[in-house]
Structure formats: C-alpha cells, structure tokens
Amino acid sequence: MTALLIEPDEGPRQALRAFLHQAQYHFDVATTFAEGAARLAGQPYDFVLLAQALPDGDGLNLLPVALRHEHHFTSCILFTATDAVEERLRGFALGADECLPKPISVAELERRMRVIVRQRVGLQRPAIHFGSGFVLDLAARRLCHNSQPVHLSRKQFDVLHLLLLRRGQAVTRQELGAHIGRHPHNHQENSNYIDVHIMNVRRALAPYAPADFLETVNGVGYRAA
Incomplete structure (x- = not known):
C-alpha cells in the first residue's frame, strides 16, 4: 500500500518514517504545504498522514486535494495540534477519517490504520x-x-x-x-x-x-x- 506523510517536525517525522518502513508501505514524505500539494497532484495514495500545522499553510486545506481522485479510495489521518473537539470536527467535516492529537502515538496510529485496512478487505x-x-x-x-x-x-x-x-x-x-x-x-x-x-x-x-x-x-x- 502507498502512503504520503506530510509532517514538518523532525522528531515525529523520523518516527513515522520508521513505522511506515517497518510496515512495508511504499511512501513519500513532504515537510511543507507546498510539497504536500505537489505530491498529491502527482498521484493518489492509499493513506495520507497529514499534520494540520504546516509552516506555509493549514493542513486542513489539503484534505480536499487528497480526496480529489474519484476512482481511488484515499484514507486521511489528520494530526491536530490539540485534542479540542472543535478542531477534530473541522477535520471530519472536510473528509478526514481519523484525527489524532499530537504528540502522535505510533501504536495508536498503527491500530487505526489496521482497522481501515481490515474494513477495506473484510467486505x-x-x-x-x-x-x-x-x-x-x-x-x-x-x-x-x-x-x-x-x-x-x-x-x-x-x-x-x-x-x-x-x-x-x-x-x-x-x-x-x-x-x-x-x-x-x-x-x-x-x-x-x-x-x-x-x-x-x-x-x-x-x-x-x-x-x-x-x-x-x-x-x-x-x-x-
């Protein structure tokens, strides 16, 4: 499966890169809004792991771009700056499948992604x-x-x-x-x-x-x- 990780912070980015590599995803990495938009314009992904706080824009505005491929099913997981209900609801309203507050628990992220994959193949x-x-x-x-x-x-x-x-x-x-x-x-x-x-x-x-x-x-x- 394919994934795009859009994360500006070095520490979380390296931890998530290691997780995706160990889980055998084919993945790309972006660190800014502009880089993420360019990656999403090039190809669809099975997963988009997206930080809301990006140095050059609000990651929420990338959700419609990630979901624009009508013939490919993309699952988006948004990393929010806080655990505020209002912030998560904004993400869900724009199409996010999950909203996880930072700091990210890799174990929880892995579990959420496994549920998504299981639902895809368990029909x-x-x-x-x-x-x-x-x-x-x-x-x-x-x-x-x-x-x-x-x-x-x-x-x-x-x-x-x-x-x-x-x-x-x-x-x-x-x-x-x-x-x-x-x-x-x-x-x-x-x-x-x-x-x-x-x-x-x-x-x-x-x-x-x-x-x-x-x-x-x-x-x-x-x-x-």
Whole structure:
C-alpha cells in the first residue's frame, strides 16, 4: 500500500518514517504545504498522514486535494495540534477519517490504520443497489449514481454501508461509532462525530436522492428509508 506523510517536525517525522518502513508501505514524505500539494497532484495514495500545522499553510486545506481522485479510495489521518473537539470536527467535516492529537502515538496510529485496512478487505457482499440508480460497490469501496462516482470519505462510506445493511431499522449513534472504529471519550463527542458524517453523506446524496432518505430518529440515531 502507498502512503504520503506530510509532517514538518523532525522528531515525529523520523518516527513515522520508521513505522511506515517497518510496515512495508511504499511512501513519500513532504515537510511543507507546498510539497504536500505537489505530491498529491502527482498521484493518489492509499493513506495520507497529514499534520494540520504546516509552516506555509493549514493542513486542513489539503484534505480536499487528497480526496480529489474519484476512482481511488484515499484514507486521511489528520494530526491536530490539540485534542479540542472543535478542531477534530473541522477535520471530519472536510473528509478526514481519523484525527489524532499530537504528540502522535505510533501504536495508536498503527491500530487505526489496521482497522481501515481490515474494513477495506473484510467486505462480503459485492454491491448494494438502492434508491434510483445508486450502487454501493463494496469491493471497490465506491458509491455511484447511474454509473457516475459520488465521492464519500472512508468513514462516510462505512456509515452509509451500515445504514443500508439495516435499511428500515433505526441504528443508534453508538452502533455507528463502533462500526467505524470510533472509541469516544464521551457520549456527546460520539454524537457530534456521527452527526458530522451523516451531514456529509446527506450532502453527497442530495443531488440525486430524496431529502428524507436518511431519516433522523430522535433520541436514537438514524435510519435509511
């Protein structure tokens, strides 16, 4: 698998380089916003490990660039300067799959990446057809409408997948969080985290699906109609 590491600080960068090398990733390294943007313009990656604080820009603004390849599924892990909920929610809203506060625990990063890889290869059904012309391709991890790709981040894809597997049933926010490997510090944080992903899934489906396709079940969670 391929990875791009965008990290300006020497200490964390060397530790993460050693981890990626030991895990046998084919990886590139950038230390600035400009270098990262140039790397992302050249090719898609399976993983982008991105520091938010870069010397020449805000790493958050690289998330849309990392996710622009419609036919390649990229997972983004953002390294935030603090553990503030608001900071992580900004990352999730822009498509990050995980937001880890600095200093980075390599052991935790490895576990999160293993979960992502396991979810990629552990799918059983080849595709789920729903709505008017939607196909959720589980092998390619891609959503299409009338054969045209509809972009979802990895977590958004997994949220929609679980709701479709249990279509017509209410799925709690706790169940959705567990499905995407989320281990929140508290109930409210988990609710905010899931609500952001649901908002982004609705936004992606909005041009093609009824507004009430993903229903809010008050006090419980969500349901695919």
